[in-house]
Amino acid sequence: MPIQLATAAALPAQADSVFLLPAGAQELPAAVADLHEAARQYVADQLAADSKLITVNHYSHRHYFVVASAKGSAQLIAEAMRKSGHQLHAQVKADKVAELYVQDLSDSPDGALALALAEGLYLTSYEFEGYKTDEKSKKPAALTRVVLVGGAAAEAVQQLDNLLQGVCLARDLINAPLNKLNATQFAERMAEAGDAAGYQTEIFDLVRIEALRMGGLLAVNMGSPEPPTFTIMEWKPDNARNSKPSVLVGKGVVFDTGGLSLKPTPGSMDIMKCDMSGGAAVTGVLYALAKNKMPVHVIGLVPATDNRPGGMAYAPGDVLTMYSGLTVEVLNTDAEGRLILADALAFAKKYEPELVFDIATLTGAAARAIGKEGIVGMGTADDEQMLALKQAGQRVHERVVEFPLWDEYADHIKSDIADINNLGKGEAGAISAGKFLERFTEGYPWIHLDIAGPAYLTAPDSYRGKGGTGTSVRLLYDFLVNQK
Structure with missing residues (x-):
């Protein structure tokens, strides 16, 4: 407890x-x-x-x-x-x-x-x-x-308590192994958290996902014996100060083998229960906002599946048609997170959001670039929004390092047979992943947070501990609460 x-x-x-x-x-x-x-x-x-x-x-x-x-x-x-x-x-x-x-x-x-x-x-x-x-x-x-x-007011102490409950909820979800938290169980846990905190939840099953033609999520799920889910969480208080919602999209790969592009193990695959840390963080943020009855309208979207090489698993060379209608050439099945996020980011457009975040353990390149000490950020949001995010990161010490999304990086994901490919080049891997996601964010400002470095720690690190850290829960909560 x-x-x-x-x-x-x-x-x-x-x-x-x-x-x-x-x-x-x-x-x-x-x-x-x-x-x-x-x-x-x-x-x-x-x-x-x-x-x-x-x-x-x-x-x-x-x-x-x-x-x-x-x-x-x-x-x-x-x-x-x-x-x-x-x-x-x-x-x-x-x-x-x-x-x-x-x-x-x-x-x-x-x-x-x-x-x-x-x-x-x-x-x-x-x-x-x-x-x-x-x-x-x-x-x-x-x-x-x-x-x-x-000194500290009772209200401030209670709000801190509820926020930290959200962080620990995210940690619990991250630390649960696949046989205790498949995509369906993950969705159920998100709904249970909503019942406890007061936010609304809707869960799309395989039939609904197929009807929506979410080609990225369906492809990644093809090798799994378990169905995918797509969970929508919404906190909409009557006194919300934003007329348009903020949307948080969290990667929900409950276990990542790499698919047919199999990861090495030990040292890589054995900790891949943490590949849904972005989805866990979104859950923690919604929980904290609702528990504290914060006057902001926020929607969370979490596409969830595991990524396995079995059965009819998608293969390198496949071409997918995404929810948005764009086609994607698959060059590596271990670049799966961007595929399920792409469907969710395109889906987010229906809410006419004022700002969209995606949160994901997306690339080893981000972890290699800045380690466990920070979060890689990039996007199309304006300088004022990005500055506000960085300031929130300084306040809670979940610091954001902004990477560029220059037009030239689009060349990294060109495909000869489809609109784009899912891999990029050997260099600037974190950026090419962001550039891929950018193609699915038309119509709204967007920030991508790659939390691959700090999301899961294999050795204790002060109060962040060992295992799932719940990183970005405090960051996004602070940012959303202090939005003007």
């Missing part, structure tokens, strides 16, 4: 507590009243030694002191506090603390640093429950409740 976030007006006596101190603090504020002289001197000595995390054990309870960073912008200071939350979590877990009170003595506006610390604690505490049956192998979380004292 995730940590519960709450607020309190005052700090109870003998509570396990963490105090946030301003950068450069050399002594304790008077607000920390229940420390005897020797303990105060110990903390002062640690502050003088530039310690950033200090623990005082009173045996009946503990005090933790976290010193804010003095370096960088407000966004970087907040990120340092999230990482401090990760470090603090290790200490409180070792101390078997169940309930922790947080008091911000750093004078950050609206308790911003306390919220960032809580965010780091919450996301670090995430553990995929998995499928273990041996009680000895289960490790119940020690820390179950974090209470912010003063």
Whole structure:
């Protein structure tokens, strides 16, 4: 179970507590009243030694002191506090603390640093429950409740709690293996999340997808024994401030073998349950927006299937007719994500959207270009929208690096026998994939987010953890909530 976030007006006596101190603090504020002289001197000595995390054990309870960073912008200071939350979590877990009170003595506006610390604690505490049956192998979380004292408003704390629930929902979906989350089960989980949060869901089955002639989604599904799905999620509150919806399109390849262009394993195919991270992120964003009753109209589209080499699997050399009517020459069946996204992006036009995002673990080229440290972005949205996205990325530390979509890149996807091909050239692979998607976005501004680098981590990385990270949930939530 995730940590519960709450607020309190005052700090109870003998509570396990963490105090946030301003950068450069050399002594304790008077607000920390229940420390005897020797303990105060110990903390002062640690502050003088530039310690950033200090623990005082009173045996009946503990005090933790976290010193804010003095370096960088407000966004970087907040990120340092999230990482401090990760470090603090290790200490409180070792101390078997169940309930922790947080008091911000750093004078950050609206308790911003306390919220960032809580965010780091919450996301670090995430553990995929998995499928273990041996009680000895289960490790119940020690820390179950974090209470912010003063500073942050109760509404802000509740909104953060709901947002982080959305991130953890995305992580749960990403971490589920194919035999627990095929395309149909994925769609059902999206609908269940909608019932819990309050957004509407419609699921297209194989018959409906065939009727719509979604040639990309149908082709990728041909080698699978399981049918595809196409899920539409919609959050449309009465007080929505946007007259036209924003649309989020998420790649939903629940497992990717590469098809007949088989991936190598180990090291590549064995983690491909994460290839629906974009669809999981869209689900997490819709969940958070609906739970927080945010006044924005947002639609999520998730085409879902696995990609296998069996049965009547589509093959290199095939020519597909897409939902939009464009024809595509398949040069590699492992370039399948762009095919299912293309159908969904063309479908998005019916909503007359003000802006469309697609989110996808699309190319190894994006991961090689900027690693797990950022998200590759590109598109046809104007400079103001792209700047707003980058600023949101700085605020939540899910940073976006914009790649160009110059006209010359269209040459990379030319085909001799069809309108375009699905592979591109050896160089600029992330861009040629984006250029492919651009052909299906006529009539609206669009931003493509390639999350291949940070979506799934094979080793722990601070509060992002190991496995599915839920990356882009916080990014898109922040962007949509702060849209003008």
